[in-house]
Amino acid sequence: MSVPAVNAVPTSMGFFCKHLMAKVLILSIVLVSSFAFGEANDDEQSWQIRTFGKSLEMPDGKTISPDELEGKILGLYFSGQGCGWCRRFTPRLLRFRNGLQSLGVPFEVILVSEDGDSSKMAKHIKEEHLPFPAIPYDSIKRIKLIKNKVTPGIPVLEVLDKNGEVIVKDGRFHVEREYLLAYFSWRYGLPNISDYVMYFIPQPSHLRYPGGAREFFRKLARLAILCLAVTYAVKGIRHLHNLYASRRKTCTNE
Numbered sequence: 001m002s003v004p005a006v007n008a009v010p011t012s013m014g015f016f017c018k019h020l021m022a023k024v025l026i027l028s029i030v031l032v033s034s035f036a037f038g039e040a041n042d043d044e045q046s047w048q049i050r051t052f053g054k055s056l057e058m059p060d061g062k063t064i065s066p067d068e069l070e071g072k073i074l075g076l077y078f079s080g081q082g083c084g085w086c087r088r089f090t091p092r093l094l095r096f097r098n099g100l101q102s103l104g105v106p107f108e109v110i111l112v113s114e115d116g117d118s119s120k121m122a123k124h125i126k127e128e129h130l131p132f133p134a135i136p137y138d139s140i141k142r143i144k145l146i147k148n149k150v151t152p153g154i155p156v157l158e159v160l161d162k163n164g165e166v167i168v169k170d171g172r173f174h175v176e177r178e179y180l181l182a183y184f185s186w187r188y189g190l191p192n193i194s195d196y197v198m199y200f201i202p203q204p205s206h207l208r209y210p211g212g213a214r215e216f217f218r219k220l221a222r223l224a225i226l227c228l229a230v231t232y233a234v235k236g237i238r239h240l241h242n243l244y245a246s247r248r249k250t251c252t253n254e
Contacts, residue, residue, distance in 0.1 A: 046070070047164035053141040056110065056133035059125050064133060071162055072106040073186060075171065077132075078149060078156040080114045081124035086155045089172055090128050093157065096175045097132065100183055107183060112145050113137060114154055159186050189222060 048066035055063040077093065079086040093109065100107045111134035113121040118137040125134065135142040149158055151170040159168035167186055168174065174182035 051141065051145070051164055052110065052135055053139045055136070057136050058133055059130060069108055069110075072108050073162060073167075073183070074160045075107070075109045076112050076145065076149075076156075076158040076160065077109050078112045078114055078146065078154050078158070079124070080154050081120045081127070082115075083154050087128070089155045089176070090130070092176055093172070094129075094131075096179060096182070099180050103180075105183060108132060109157075110135065112142055114146060161186075188226075 046067050048069055052066040054065070056066055057063055075093075075097075079090065097107065097109050109132040111125070111130060111132060113124065113134060115121040115124060115137075121134070121137050124130070135145070149156060150166070151158070155172060156170050157168075157172045157175065158166060159171045161167045167189070171182060171186065174185070178185070
């Protein structure tokens with residue numbers, strides 16, 4: 001009489017469970033690794049690529065990498081083909097941009113089109129002879145920038161520093177009223193000349209000083225400290241010059 005294999009079923013079930021657990025473990029390791037490496041790749045990307053995408057379009061149809069703008073202060077120009085105020089401001093912006101670049105100043109403008117479709121964007125670039133790069137019309141980055149901009153409407157010139165932080169919410173009034181001096185105020189965090197007018201003289205709500213009283217006086221204090229430092233530096237240089245001249249005169253008399 002044969003004895004039934006009682007342990008056959010448990011053995012096969014144990015093998016199946018171990019096999020299943022091994023597959024789940026391998027799948028978990030793969031998912032965790034891909035997530036970790038994906039996060040690392042995102043962190044390794046420059047802020048330019050995270051903000052503008054992998055490529056920018058030039059007027060001649062070529063593309064450039066946003067990483068080529070490393071180390072530059074950038075002006076995001078929100079504009080459109082059918083906007084009369086844009087047609088008025090664009091020539092001034094071009095003179096401002098070309099004037100800075102002729103002096104070797106690291107500044108560039110990026111077009112963020114708010115046209116209705118890509119054909120209008122292309123017509124806008126062609127009609128206005130815009131020489132600077134543009135975010136592709138179909139890019140999700142363009143839509144995100146438009147959604148996140150602080151100043152409503154167009155034209156808007158949002159200025160970013162070398163680290164991608166917004167330093168001026170709308171610099172078009174600075175460009176119109178100060179020309180090349182506006183850049184150096186942006187670069188060194190000083191109050192722009194037009195900000196005095198925009199703060200002390202009653203203006204419409206969209207023209208008032210964008211940072212509020214606290215931001216205005218913070219920049220004003222920074223300017224005062226800078227002027228004080230320059231004053232003491234000039235006095236020190238004059239004192240050293242007079243001391244050197246007096247010693248030289250004494251040596252000559254001896």
